[in-house]
Amino acid sequence: MRSRVHKKSVIWIIIGVVIYMVLLTGLAVFFTSNSRSRMEEMLKHEMVDVAKSAAASIDGDMLDEIVNDNKNTESFKTIYDRLSIFLNKTNAKYIYAVRKMNGDVYSFVLDTDPNDPAFYGEPIERTDELVEAYQGTPSVEADVHSDRWGHFYTAYCPVYNSAGTVCGVIGADFEADWYQDELSVQRLWILIICISTLIMSVFVVVLVLNMSKREAMEKARERDELQVAKAEAYEANMAKNKFLEKMSYEVRTPIDRIMSMDEMILRESVERDVRESANHIRHAGNELLALMDEILDMSMIESEESEVMLVRYDPVLLVSDLTEMMQTRLREKDIEVHTEIDDKIPSILLGDLGRIKKCLLNLLTNSIKFTEKGEIHLSMKRERIRGTTVWIRFAVYDTGVGIAVDEIKLLYEAIEDFGKMDKTAVEGTSLSLGIVHRVLKAMDSSLEIESKVGQGSTFSFVLKQKVVDEKPIGDYERAREVMISELKGGEAISYTAPDARILVVDDSKMDLKVVARILKDLEVMTDTTDSGARAMELMSINTYDALIIDHMMPEMDGIELLRLIRENTENPNCNKPCIVLTGNTIDGAREEYLKVGFDAYIAKPVENGLLESVLYRYLPPDKIKTDRLFVKRQGV
Known part of the structure; x- marks a missing residue:
């Protein structure tokens, strides 16, 4: 009888892993053939980050002091040295500073190229991206451009002086060949990650089978020693629960990202075959999430780790x-x-x-x-x-x-x-x-x-x-x-909020893309960042209507970031609604997040319509343009 139960458990585990493997295989095929534009967007975002970091490393007031090509001034040496050091740590080919001179003419102020630098006042080609950066918005050129130095994609980022005005722009040139190579590498990594995960899934099946086999052998040997058998059975049960709990969390993280990517496909694609396949992926993903949640529930109940949350x-x-x-x-x-x-x-x-x-x-x-x-x-x-x-x-x-x-x-x-x-x-x-x-x-x-x-x-x-x-x-x-x-208490509304501005903080680029895509449908102005430190910088120069924050982030997690936001009473964002977006779905998680100060809780992957419903409750009413009603669920 025991072997029959054991066999049923193994079959259910194998079925769950097979669903997971099929899901990953389908995603690998789809994304390797349809994700070029998304990878280009991610790569250009990386280029903008380089320009932002370079701009943040220099003093705007010192840049204002450079008025000629004299390389012996302290301001010139300091900025030149910092940009040169920064250049050696990045994939950029050239990094330089640009300023508007003589009306609307944009000219070089400083160039770190040791062989053929541009001279002070040498005009640079005016582009929409350069003008946009000078107006305060970091940007990257959509197409490759050519000059006497080669063929490049260029990212621009504004530099601010102590008065808070733009005093120049940092440009970062990336070679066109490097850009194409990076796209190829990213496509290759998608395939490698999917294949590696498939291999890990097979390894988990083998590991579970071996653990079950060893457990059965131990129980058979200890049959004549009842007291010892009970003690060791208890220990084995605790070890199993810890393993199942860890497996549930480890497996749920990639599933959440898969479901997020699937949500993007459903939102963006209009092709019937693609949407049908995406719906199949969502259905299989939901089944797998339910299986993982049930395993975690059983593990926590048996371990008596679930506390009463009133x-x-x-x-x-x-x-x-x-x-x-x-x-x-x-x-x-x-x-x-x-x-x-x-x-x-x-x-x-x-x-x-x-x-x-x-x-x-x-x-x-x-x-x-x-x-x-x-x-x-x-x-x-x-x-x-x-x-x-x-x-x-x-x-x-x-x-x-x-x-x-x-x-x-x-x-x-x-x-x-x-x-x-x-x-x-x-x-x-x-x-x-x-x-x-x-x-x-x-x-x-x-x-x-x-x-x-x-x-x-x-x-x-x-x-x-x-x-x-x-x-x-x-x-x-x-x-x-x-x-x-009572709409504000029990319903949300299909709406847009073009005048609202939201900051999203998450170390997962994929989750940032998914949330940004949802907010794009609401016509909300959105800023995104992958670190708490950068979020504090953005909040020092911008006022937001709501903040969406991930919990588990390196260096500064979401709870620590929330504490800093609330303590900084001089910042206009200190009392803004803060919504936690997390993969933590265990019993009592929502109550714990609300207890530490978050205004609302949303679990990953984001359920269709839930984020919109939560934001409707917290965005300023005068910034919401409503359309039609739809009922939301309790538990937000």
């Missing part, structure tokens, strides 16, 4: 959110969902909202799985109330296949141990019931089951909740309509 919540919004989340799964079956909410339930409660939603979602998912047609009911009933404490019975009942009476006892025994769920093979149940049981146990509750074969099943539990607002919710449907009508 938050205030609205029962009306909870039920509305759950029914909305089930709609996609219900469309594939002839099933109707009904709600039965006691009108005497208090309007605001205090409890572990994350765990309550997890339990109800698992029960609803289980009912949908074993109900081909008919009805599924979600109910909340107030059983009793005493002072500021209320006892609520949550229930999900369906018209599915049902469970035989003699099998219900076996099911109760099985949910005490995840491994026994497979051994019982009780029709009408799934592993999700084991997860629900463990979660409820952590909240001092238990799962109750009533069922009849061919008629359906009822799964319920009672939770003790604190009352925050004792006012009854009244009629649920009416309360839900009122909630939806």
Whole structure:
């Protein structure tokens, strides 16, 4: 029996990895043939960063002091030495300074070329990108240009003096041959990364198989030593959980990026075949994410690492959110969902909202799985109330296949141990019931089951909740309509915000591109950076309407950046809305981020429409141009 369970576990792991491998293979084929423009954009962004760094390394006031070709002045020597040192550390061929002289004529001020430098006052070709940089916006030439030094792509960045005005421009020339070579290298890296990840996936399968085999051998040898076997089994279980947790996080990171890239394809492509393939990728990715989340949930529950997170919540919004989340799964079956909410339930409660939603979602998912047609009911009933404490019975009942009476006892025994769920093979149940049981146990509750074969099943539990607002919710449907009508609290709007400006901070260039693409659809002015230090610099010269910040970044993470923003009370951005964008999706993550000071939480990959909905709540109303309504989900 044990070998059969072991074999089933291995099969599920292999299926998950196969989906992952197919997903990566499809992406490799697509991006190697369709991503030239995206790679060019990334490469030019890198060129602009070189020009920005060079401009940041010199003093604008010293640049103002250079008025001739005298190389013996302190200002000339200092700037020349700094740019020369910087040039040797980059891929740029030449770095030089330019200033507007004699009206609208742009001329060289200083050139670091040791062999054939441009002389002071020598005119330089006027381009739109040069003019744009002199007006304060870093830019890079779209096409290659030629001069007496060769064929180049040039990036420009303004230099500011102490008065805050542009006193010149730093130009960085990159050889056209280098540019083409970099494009080829980046394409090659895409293929190498995908192939390497495929190899790693195969390695994980082999590793899991070997670990399972060793574990089975150890248990066989220790059968006669019961106490030792229990101790070592516990240690092996903890090691397995740590491994599964690490695997879940490590695998989720590339999946998030794949899903982000897929979202870009869906937003940008109009070709039917491409969109159909992208939708298949999204579907497979969502299945794989769900599998990883379930593995992580089981790992954390078994390790007893998941803590109770008490938050205030609205029962009306909870039920509305759950029914909305089930709609996609219900469309594939002839099933109707009904709600039965006691009108005497208090309007605001205090409890572990994350765990309550997890339990109800698992029960609803289980009912949908074993109900081909008919009805599924979600109910909340107030059983009793005493002072500021209320006892609520949550229930999900369906018209599915049902469970035989003699099998219900076996099911109760099985949910005490995840491994026994497979051994019982009780029709009408799934592993999700084991997860629900463990979660409820952590909240001092238990799962109750009533069922009849061919008629359906009822799964319920009672939770003790604190009352925050004792006012009854009244009629649920009416309360839900009122909630939806309050746009700022319960809805978002399809809108544009051309006058709004947002700063996005994330060390992942792909995530920056995805968010920037979403904001482009909203017509929002967007600045992006990959470091907290650079974000602080941008906030010192710009005022933003909202800040979107990644958590895990090198040198300065998102929480530290948030602290610096809030502490710098003289900066106009100190009280602006800060939204955390993170791949951390474990239980209680949202509450922890809100606790440290973030205004909203969004998990990666960004769900379609969610970022727009969150921004609608926090952007200034006078900068929003609305169009039509759409309902958002609770939990932002």
